[in-house]
Amino acid sequence: MTAVETTREAREPVGPDEPDAEFEALATAVDAAAGAVAGLDEPARSAATDLRMAIEAFHRPALVHIVRTLRDDPRGKELLFDLVDDPNVRAVLGLHGIIRADPATRARRALDAVRPYLQSHGGDVELVRVEGGTAYVRLHGSCNGCSMSAATLREGVEEALIGHVEEIERVEQLDDQPTVAFIPLDQIGRKRDTGWVRGMSIDEIPPGEMRRIDVTPDDGEPHSFVVTNVEQSLTVFRNACVHQGMTLDGGMLDEGVLTCPWHGFRFDASTGECLSAPGAQLTQVPTRIEDGHVWIRAAGA
Numbered sequence: 266m267t268a269v270e271t272t273r274e275a276r277e278p279v280g281p282d283e284p285d286a287e288f289e290a291l292a293t294a295v296d297a298a299a300g301a302v303a304g305l306d307e308p309a310r311s312a313a314t315d316l317r318m319a320i321e322a323f324h325r326p327a328l329v330h331i332v333r334t335l336r337d338d339p340r341g342k343e344l345l346f347d348l349v350d351d352p353n354v355r356a357v358l359g360l361h362g363i364i365r366a367d368p369a370t371r372a373r374r375a376l377d378a379v380r381p382y383l384q385s386h387g388g389d390v391e392l393v394r395v396e397g398g399t400a401y402v403r404l405h406g407s408c409n410g411c412s413m414s415a416a417t418l419r420e421g422v423e424e425a426l427i428g429h430v431e432e433i434e435r436v437e438q439l440d441d442q443p444t445v446a447f448i449p450l451d452q453i454g455r456k457r458d459t460g461w462v463r464g465m466s467i468d469e470i471p472p473g474e475m476r477r478i479d480v481t482p483d484d485g486e487p488h489s490f491v492v493t494n495v496e497q498s499l500t501v502f503r504n505a506c507v508h509q510g511m512t513l514d515g516g517m518l519d520e521g522v523l524t525c526p527w528h529g530f531r532f533d534a535s536t537g538e539c540l541s542a543p544g545a546q547l548t549q550v551p552t553r554i555e556d557g558h559v560w561i562r563a564a565g566a
């Protein structure tokens with residue numbers, strides 16, 4: 266993949282005001298120059314490639330320094346959000362590997378690569394979440410069981426995940442029932458038995474869908490949340506985007522990515538990690554399933 270193809274892939278549409286024509290014209294000019302270089306004889310092509318790589322290497326430390334400096338300062342973080350809102354800025358940061366997909370997204374891509382092989386043997390796999398170095402998956406069809414072929418398919422899944430996502434060290438298999446995403450106890454707090462409010466039935470939240478839940482706990486203050494179902498794993502977030510605090514429920518949930526309807530910031534719908542702005546995170550809320558319903562600890566959320 267060429268540099269400009271990578272840039273185009275890194276650049277996601279974010280809204281009606283994006284300068285498509287300008288970006289496309291610039292990208293086309295780069296394509297034309299790259300095509301001309303490809304037609305040169307070997308010494309000239311090699312020199313041109315070295316020049317491109319040297320310029321990219323020259324730019325990268327400066328860009329990394331700018332992003333780190335902004336990210337480490339609360340005021341700078343706001344500015345960084347605005348900057349990565351610009352598709353061209355985001356594309357350049359993506360080109361230099363400064364913004365990259367989170368482990369769950371890369372794990373899904375790794376599984377997509379082995380899925381045709383699994384399906385050709387009657388099996389399949391879903392990624393539920395990646396957490397603390399462990400990938401949690403659900404296996405289907407012939408991937409289950411204790412036959413040699415099932416063991417081989419499971420090994421293929423493990424190799425794909427551990428071999429392609431450096432953060433993953435282990436793979437755990439889950440059963441087929443809906444579950445809620447894990448939340449550390451220290452986030453729930455000492456009075457963790459209080460403030461729970463019953464939300465909607467889990468049957469109203471099919472896989473790949475997102476629903477808004479409005480509740481009013483005993484403290485009388487109304488709260489709004491969104492619940493996502495990514496491959497049978499339910500996660501509840503405050504219904505507030507990290508960008509400008511607007512509601513998320515009118516957004517789109519597609520292949521585990523939640524896109525805010527207002528300015529197009531994208532989030533991992535299982536973890537809340539912002540894929541558009543480094544270091545930003547949706548607020549996840551303690552959740553459990555009981556009586557076939559989602560229960561949310563709304564107080565203090």
Ligand code: FES
Pocket residue numbers: 506507508509510511525526527528529530
């Ligand atoms: S992207 Fe701006 S409020 Fe969500």
